[in-house]
Amino acid sequence: MVFRLLTIALFLAVAPAWGGQPRQLCLSCHPGHYAERGGCTLCHRGNPASERKNIAHAGLRAGKYARFTLGDGAQIREGERLMDRLACRRCHVSGGRGNRLAASLDSAAVRKTAGELVLSIRHPVANMPDFGLDEEQITILVNVIFAGSQGRQTDEAAPVRVHFNTSGKKSADIFSTKCGSCHRILSERLGAVGTGETAPNLSGLFSDFYPKTFRNGEVWSARNLKDWLKNPREIRPLARMLPVMLTGAETKELESIILVSPESNK
Ligand code: HEC
Numbered sequence: 001m002v003f004r005l006l007t008i009a010l011f012l013a014v015a016p017a018w019g020g021q022p023r024q025l026c027l028s029c030h031p032g033h034y035a036e037r038g039g040c041t042l043c044h045r046g047n048p049a050s051e052r053k054n055i056a057h058a059g060l061r062a063g064k065y066a067r068f069t070l071g072d073g074a075q076i077r078e079g080e081r082l083m084d085r086l087a088c089r090r091c092h093v094s095g096g097r098g099n100r101l102a103a104s105l106d107s108a109a110v111r112k113t114a115g116e117l118v119l120s121i122r123h124p125v126a127n128m129p130d131f132g133l134d135e136e137q138i139t140i141l142v143n144v145i146f147a148g149s150q151g152r153q154t155d156e157a158a159p160v161r162v163h164f165n166t167s168g169k170k171s172a173d174i175f176s177t178k179c180g181s182c183h184r185i186l187s188e189r190l191g192a193v194g195t196g197e198t199a200p201n202l203s204g205l206f207s208d209f210y211p212k213t214f215r216n217g218e219v220w221s222a223r224n225l226k227d228w229l230k231n232p233r234e235i236r237p238l239a240r241m242l243p244v245m246l247t248g249a250e251t252k253e254l255e256s257i258i259l260v261s262p263e264s265n266k
Pocket residue numbers: 025026027028029030040041044045046047048049050051052053056057060061062063
């Protein structure tokens with residue numbers, strides 16, 4: 001009885017924050033918490049208007065994917081560091097920053113459930129690297145994706161690249177012939193190129209969002225790439241990659257495939 005009264009009192013106290021929504025029927029099965037921050041669905045989604053669990057739980061976000069709502073700065077920063085280290089933004093926009101070589105994670109956060117985001121990271125499509133992450137790392141990333149999308153306009157109108165070579169022909173571009181047996185890249189100009197699994201995915205190599213792994217934390221400029229291709233071991237003594245000789249015209253073509261237009265990462 002005391003609990004019931006408390007629940008009702010709590011409901012009355014926070015009702016205005018729910019923007020005049022109907023009563024949160026979640027409370028008919030669950031005790032409330034964090035009521036001072038808003039209604040259940042603000043953090044957990046779901047449908048507060050039903051007393052039937054399967055309807056109430058439609059699109060539900062479990063507590064561990066709602067951690068970001070608690071505004072713990074240290075936790076969000078840890079997540080951001082992980083996202084930077086794995087360089088998700090070399091392909092995706094998240095938190096309004098990144099290349100648009102693949103779907104915007106800000107839009108995905110709105111359209112998809114936490115479960116769907118988890119699956120996309122755990123079992124990535126062919127053109128996304130398999131990072132082999134554990135459950136906790138995936139949970140952290142999903143929280144960062146949700147946090148980054150908060151309060152943003154989703155930009156469905158923005159171009160999302162088409163990744164598939166449906167021509168059935170063997171690609172004859174310079175990346176496919178000289179790099180593609182070991183590397184892959186999402187190219188603005190050509191879509192998904194290369195089939196290699198053994199070397200880093202070079203998507204967005206010339207952008208701010210690719211890890212600065214050239215010498216001494218330098219970015220991969222066109223110039224630095226030329227030096228690398230001439231002799232990787234001069235840059236990194238233990239490099240496994242062998243030198244690749246390219247003509248001037250081939251270098252130009254390669255650069256045009258790697259290039260990401262600046263307006264794609266605003
Ligand atoms: C009819 C009762 C009922 C209603 C209504 C209901 N739930 Fe639940 N909920 C449960 C039960 C039972 C579980 C235990 C796990 C399960 O059976 O799915 C649960 C589990 C959960 C979990 C944990 C899920 C997980 O995967 O760990 C969350 C979060 C949750 N509910 C939130 C909500 C929210 C938010 C609402 C309202 C939008 C709501 N529930 C409405 C009965 C209900």
